[in-house]
Each structure stands twice: as structure tokens, then as C-alpha cells.
Amino acid sequence: MRATLDRGLPVRLARFVRGSHPPVPSLAFAVLWAYGVTGLFAALDPGAPPWRPGAGTAVAAATVFVDLMLMRALDDVRDLDYDRRFNPGRPLASGAVRTGDLAVLCVAGAAVLLLLNAARPWRAGILLAQLGYAAGAIAVHRRWGRPSADDLFRGLLVSLPAPVLLHLYLYAGYLDASGGEPGVHGAVAVVVAVLAAGHAEFAGKLTRRPRAGERTYVTTLGVKGTAALALTLPVLSAAVLVACSQAPAGWTLVALAPLAVPAAAARSFARGRTRWPSAAPGAYLLLCFASYLVLGLTR
Incomplete structure (x- = not known):
């Protein structure tokens, strides 16, 4: 039975990726996000030298792709009960993937993020802080129901640090490449x-x-x-x-x-x-x- 479950895990995760984080549009979105927001830092930096994307920007794009997949997995866990009613076709809500499978995905994804950013450990630390914060907020919500899922404004405030930390990761990459100061x-x-x-x-x-x-x-x-x-x-x-x-x-x-x-x-x-x-x-x-x-x- 254990071997059967292990063999089934990649299949279930593939269902999750197809249904919640389709690779082609998600990769295009991640690339534009990473390149665009890094360009935004350059556009607003009064002391910036001429900026061009480089290998570091490509690593950032791959990082954003994986990070957004993990954020999607955590969001699906948080919204499971709601999705069973309003979005029953989602992989987790439909039973095509399990919460335990997504936990495995998050651990493996975090390892991938660390490998991608091994040359800049402090940037990897920003990502781990983001994932840790998001996972902690969802654990609190699942355990104690705080904040209430129906309180959208409070939920928005609680979730805000996650994208802010992702932008700070991109800013750290921009500073490394440009040699500038915060x-x-x-x-x-x-x-x-x-x-x-x-x-x-x-x-x-x-x-x-x-x-x-x-x-x-x-x-x-x-x-x-x-x-x-x-x-x-x-x-x-x-x-x-x-x-x-x-x-x-x-x-x-x-x-x-x-x-x-x-x-x-x-x-x-x-x-x-x-x-x-x-x-x-x-x-x-x-x-x-x-x-x-x-x-x-x-x-």
C-alpha cells in the first residue's frame, strides 16, 4: 500500500499543477513579474546605472514561478472548505490531490528555492521567511479560524506580507546586480x-x-x-x-x-x-x- 501511494504522489501533484498552476501561463506570468518588477526598481532608482536583465533576473523568474506555485498550494489548503462549495473543480476541492500531497510539494519546493538561490543565502532567507509566514498564517486560520475567512479586509491585511516579501526578494536581487544601496x-x-x-x-x-x-x-x-x-x-x-x-x-x-x-x-x-x-x-x-x-x- 505504501508503495502504491508513493507511486501515486507524482500523478496527484501533476493534477494539482495542471488545475491550479498551469505551467505555460504561470511561467509567462512569473517571468513578466520578475523582469517587470526588477525593471520597476531600476525605473525609480535615481542613482541607477543603465539596467539590463541578466542571469540573476532569470534565476529570479524561476524562483517566482516556484514560489507562486507554493503560495497557490497554501491558498488552496486555506480555502478548501470554501472551494468545495464555490470552486469544486479545483484539484484539492475535488479530491484529485490531498493536503498531505501539498505539504510534500511545499517542502520539496522550498528545497528547490534554496538551491536556486544558494549563491545568495540572505535572499533565500527572505523566501523562507515568506513561506514560513504564509504557512503560519494558514495554520492559525485552520486551527482557530482567525481571521474569519469572511472578513476579507482583515484577511487581506494578514496576507499582505507575503507579496511584499516576494518584492523585497526581487529588490535584493536588483541591488546585488546594480551594486546600489537600499x-x-x-x-x-x-x-x-x-x-x-x-x-x-x-x-x-x-x-x-x-x-x-x-x-x-x-x-x-x-x-x-x-x-x-x-x-x-x-x-x-x-x-x-x-x-x-x-x-x-x-x-x-x-x-x-x-x-x-x-x-x-x-x-x-x-x-x-x-x-x-x-x-x-x-x-x-x-x-x-x-x-x-x-x-x-x-x-
Whole structure:
């Protein structure tokens, strides 16, 4: 029986990867995230030398790919009960993979992250801190139900350190490559990226008619309030980027291009759609990363 279970583990993990972290789109997203946010640090750094991606950026992209897979696994464990009701097709909710399998994946994935970043142990330490924090927060939630899964705002605050730490990992890589010193520009870049991601968080849960028990900010802010916040965040993100960018003036306008996506989605939603267009938040983030990369390359 033990041998049968061991042989079945790779199959179940493959089901998880296909269903929750499909390799091709996930890799494209990770590459744009790593290259784009690293470019963002360069675009906002007043003392930066000309920046070009290198081998370290490629390692960062591979790291982000693995890290996001582990974050997805932890999120699926946290949301298991909810997904069984609202997303029954997810691998964990459907029984295609088990929580124990995902624990094995997280341990193996952490080892891979350490190997990828063995040359810079302190950067690996940032990743371990992120994974440890995320796992600890989920363990507290599963054991004591805190914060309540229905308290989206508190849950958002609790989960915020995980992406911030991932951005700090990318910042550490940028500093290593550029030979620069930490500065306010690094914090500003993280704010720009977090505000952009905030749009995806609020827009992705925007619906006019929530199903019974569905987690959405509409129950607290209403449809108009949620839509207003979802549209304010990308505008703020672009405004901060434009105000602080060190790129040539003409190129700075590239920061405004991603706003076309939430604007088009808002127009569609205003015409009576029940839900915000599902592909729009992801498309917006990808365009943001691409614009950050372009701005970084102009330095």
C-alpha cells in the first residue's frame, strides 16, 4: 500500500499543477513579474546605472514561478472548505490531490528555492521567511479560524506580507546586480506594485449579485463602492509611478497604458454585466509588469 501511494504522489501533484498552476501561463506570468518588477526598481532608482536583465533576473523568474506555485498550494489548503462549495473543480476541492500531497510539494519546493538561490543565502532567507509566514498564517486560520475567512479586509491585511516579501526578494536581487544601496525608491516601487495588485483583488471579486455565502467586498462596500475602489487603486499606482519615475519624460507615459484595461472592463461592467470581466484583472497586471520592464530598460 505504501508503495502504491508513493507511486501515486507524482500523478496527484501533476493534477494539482495542471488545475491550479498551469505551467505555460504561470511561467509567462512569473517571468513578466520578475523582469517587470526588477525593471520597476531600476525605473525609480535615481542613482541607477543603465539596467539590463541578466542571469540573476532569470534565476529570479524561476524562483517566482516556484514560489507562486507554493503560495497557490497554501491558498488552496486555506480555502478548501470554501472551494468545495464555490470552486469544486479545483484539484484539492475535488479530491484529485490531498493536503498531505501539498505539504510534500511545499517542502520539496522550498528545497528547490534554496538551491536556486544558494549563491545568495540572505535572499533565500527572505523566501523562507515568506513561506514560513504564509504557512503560519494558514495554520492559525485552520486551527482557530482567525481571521474569519469572511472578513476579507482583515484577511487581506494578514496576507499582505507575503507579496511584499516576494518584492523585497526581487529588490535584493536588483541591488546585488546594480551594486546600489537600499533607498526610498525601493519602498515606492513596492507601493506601486501592491496598489496595482490591489486592483486585481477587488475587481476579481466584483459582482452585482453575490451568491449566498460568496466572499466579495460588495457585501461591505456595495457594488459602487467596490467598483470605485477597484478603479482608484490602478490610477493611484500609475500616478505614483509617473511622479517618481526616473525614465525619460516621453517614456514615462508608458506607465499609463495598462489603465486601458480596467477602463474597458469598467465600461463593460457599467453596461450591465453581472460580474467584472474575469480576464481583465490578470491582463492589467501583465501589462503593468510589461510597462515596468520597458521603463527599466530606458534607464
